[in-house]
Amino acid sequence: MMNGMYSRSRSRKRPSLTDHLYRPFDFGAGNFPCVYGGVLRPLPIPSSGAGACTAGELSNGGHNSHHDFLEAKALAASRNHSEAERRRRERINAHLSTLKRLLPTANKMDKATLLAEVIHHVKELKKRAAEVAKGGPIPTDCDELSVESDGDDEKGRTFIRASVCCDDRPDLLVDLIRAFQNLRLKTIKAEISTLGGRVKNVFLVTSEEEINCGKEETQSINCVQEALREVLDRSALSEFSSMGSSVSNKRQRILLFDSCSSYNAI
Structure with a gap:
């Protein structure tokens, strides 16, 4: 009898690691597979409490992170645009200040009046330059x-x-x-x-x-x-000829310098 019990116990096959790895699990009851002690086992997902998390909440979390990224990107673009606009206004104000210093009667003028006065002043300068050109010869860069x-x-x-x-x-x-x-x-x-x-x-x-x-x-x-x-x-x-003579003189000075250097080296 003991031999029969022993034979029955020996005939029962011990489960191997491969059986646990490839054993199908029922995921419909809220279980989730995990590796525990080197063996793949089902892990129950909590249905309530602090650790509970539904699929809808996971989806909403991903949507919120993408929305936050878009908001941060839009905020950075708005800051860059504001900074570029500020620098542009500073350049314009600097140019207007320069024009005010050039004109004799531009102490207290708004921008529109200042630009109109600058245009009128430039026209007057062109007119005077034309009169000067008519009054006497002015050399040009071309023969x-x-x-x-x-x-x-x-x-x-x-x-x-x-x-x-x-x-x-x-x-x-x-x-x-x-x-x-x-x-x-x-x-x-x-x-x-x-x-x-x-x-x-x-x-x-x-x-x-x-x-x-x-x-x-x-x-x-x-x-x-x-x-x-x-x-x-x-x-x-x-x-x-004058250019050639200057080059020749320069070569003579270089040769003289080289000969003096050679003499000093000796």
């Missing part, structure tokens, strides 16, 4: 040569107006006068202005001989233009 007829007088003399703009050099005026003398032209009026190393010469000349209007006048203008063109080319060549 210019202009020769044209300027009418004649009651004696039948034909006048030619010649304008030359180039870099200033010591013998430029002498070369221009010599060019007119070689063409037997007499200088009636000369206007010379310099600015930043540039010079503009405007001459009113007339021929010592009578020039008939038409073909002879055109030939005279062409001759004057060619003569002045040679003076301009000579000026450009002189400038290039």
